[in-house]
Amino acid sequence: MIQLIKVVNIFLYQSFREQLVQNLEPAVCQHLFRVYACMTLACAAAAAGSIVHLVGLWSAGLLSWLLQLATCVALFQIPPSGDNRALRLGLLLATGALTGHLLGLTVEYALVVDPGIVVTGLAGTTVSFACLSLSALLARRGSFLLLGAVLSNMMALLLVMVLGNLFLQSWFVHKISLYLAMAAMLGFVLLDTQLIVEDFRQGNEDYVVHSLKLFFCAVDIFRLLVSILIGKRSNSRTRTEHRD
Numbered sequence: 001m002i003q004l005i006k007v008v009n010i011f012l013y014q015s016f017r018e019q020l021v022q023n024l025e026p027a028v029c030q031h032l033f034r035v036y037a038c039m040t041l042a043c044a045a046a047a048a049g050s051i052v053h054l055v056g057l058w059s060a061g062l063l064s065w066l067l068q069l070a071t072c073v074a075l076f077q078i079p080p081s082g083d084n085r086a087l088r089l090g091l092l093l094a095t096g097a098l099t100g101h102l103l104g105l106t107v108e109y110a111l112v113v114d115p116g117i118v119v120t121g122l123a124g125t126t127v128s129f130a131c132l133s134l135s136a137l138l139a140r141r142g143s144f145l146l147l148g149a150v151l152s153n154m155m156a157l158l159l160v161m162v163l164g165n166l167f168l169q170s171w172f173v174h175k176i177s178l179y180l181a182m183a184a185m186l187g188f189v190l191l192d193t194q195l196i197v198e199d200f201r202q203g204n205e206d207y208v209v210h211s212l213k214l215f216f217c218a219v220d221i222f223r224l225l226v227s228i229l230i231g232k233r234s235n236s237r238t239r240t241e242h243r244d
Contacts, residue, residue, distance in 0.1 A: 024137065024197070027200075028197055028200055028201070031200045031205060031207055031210075032137075032196075032197070034207040034211075035196060035207045035210045035211045035214065036211070036214075037211075038089070038092060038207060038208055038211035038212075039211040039214050039215050039218070041089075041092070041093060041096070042092055042093065042095070042096030042099075042211060042212070042215040043096065043215065043218065044096075045093045045094075045096035045097040045100065046096045046097065046099050046100025046103065046215075046219065047100055048097055048100065049096070049097035049098060049099065049100030049101035049102075049103070049104065050100040050101065050103055050104040050107050051104075052097075052101055052104070053101050053104030053105065053107075053108065054104055054107065054108055054111075058101070060101045060102050060104050060105050064098055064101045064102050065102060067094075067098050068095060068098035068099055068101075068102065071091050071094045071095045071098060072095050072212075074091055075088060075091040075092060075095060075208065075209065075212065076209065078091070080205070080206040080208065080209075088208045089208060092208050092211065092212060095212065096215060099215075099216075099219055103219060103222070103223060106223055106226055106227070107226070109230065110226050110229070110230055113230050113233050113234065114229075114233050117226055117229045117230060117233065118226065120225075120229060121222050121225045121226040121229060122222065124225050125218060125221045125222040125225060128186060128189075128221060129189060129217070129218050129221060132186060132189040132190055132193070133189060133193050133214075135190065136189070136190045136191075136193035136194050137193060137197070139194075141194075142194060142198065143194075144190040144191055144193075144194045145191065145194055145195065145198070147187050147190060147191045148191055150187070151184055151187050151188060151191060154180060154183070154184045154187070155184055157180070158177055158180050158181055158184065161173055161176070161177045161180070162177055165177065175231065178224060178227055178228050178231070179228070181220075181224055182221070182224045182225065182228065185217060185220045185221045185224060186221065188217050189214070189217050189218075189221075192213050192214060192217060193214070196210045196213070196214070
């Protein structure tokens, strides 16, 4: 039985590798390695930024948002070249740390409601992002690029719902907008992954900006997932109190 499982695992791995090689050239694979490596560093910086807020060294606020905006704009304005590679990587890490610092507000509230929400959110974000990224890389070339129009309409609808709910103050509309935003962010992972591949094939080798796009997708998925879990846990506690 163990030998059969090993044979099946080897077969699945070889099939996966052959499919990946057929879809992606070696140069694309090397570029994606750099993209995901930079994204991993940005996620580590975000974790450090959240810890800074949680331990009380520096509370997140308007200054954090302004600094995040400044580093992000500077990163897009500085052209990619060998001379400023270290500077752009530093701006990427700074953007990641400041994004995590702002995210610390959500994490702090989740820890008050239930510490398990943060762990569940991290696990859910990691699994969903990894599965969607692999799906985009293994799918037929450009098959998810058509999502651009659909996602644009979803974001426009989401904007109308959020603005309208400022006056309606409806919990139901708020809940629907969370799930709609989550669906949109998951779709953006598929879209952005294939856009990065096609962008590289067109000559754009800026792996720092590419990693930043995926990083923001992952952060939004985590934030929305944690918000949904907080809402569910709060509702369950309210029902329990009413029963008692």
